[in-house]
Amino acid sequence: MKYPIAIEPGSSKTAWGVVVPDLPGCFSAADGGIDEAIEKAKEAIELWIEIALDNAKDVPKPSLITDLQKKKEFKGFIWAIVEINPALLSDDIERVNISLPKRVLARLDAKAKSAGENRSGYIAHMAIST
Template identity: 70%
Template sequence: MKYLIAIEPPASANEAWGVVVPDLEGCFSASDTGVDEAIENAKEAMELWIETALDSGMDIPAPSSITQLQQDRQYKGWIWAVAEIDPALLSNEIERVNITLPKRVLTRLDNKAKAAGETRSGFIALLALTA
């Protein structure tokens, strides 16, 4: 999925490049070295924003058009770029996986899952989301 990002050039050599993802309210980042790093840092911020939103049950906004965003006067003089994130990050599609564990670990996992009222898969997912 691709989102437009607005990059604010620094006012002086001592300041960072500011980055905002207008479609993801409150999603921002910065760069000390320039536009390339700003785009990479924006991708990381976007992924964290989306993961947090999904974990909170929020809807993920669709990307806006560049024409629409460029009309916003608050971004006058800013540089526009596109940051792309892996669409799998947004997928709730179930995927079967095969893992290998020692029997003693698997037994412990199953006991903990049962005590938590979860299936083995559900418990592993819960651990991953809370880690």
């Protein structure tokens, strides 16, 4: 997915501000210029999407930059596109093969059992909750 971002230029005294109009409350800032601002925006978008999905909320589809540019609140902003890996939006199950020392696997299985989960569920739970 490609999300448009609105970048408010910074100066030697102020950071570059970034707003993601399609994701309410999603914003970021950077002191290091426009390239850093775009990179920070990508991190903010990925985190916003992850939190929304974890809370069973819908992720809005991106708007067209041309539509967003017409809004008065973005007058003087620079526009860019941030591409997000579509895998972030997928809940499809994928089988993976991992290699772990037997002692680590035994600990993992014991912790999964005590949590009332299977190995895969426990790993997924730990990844999401941290």
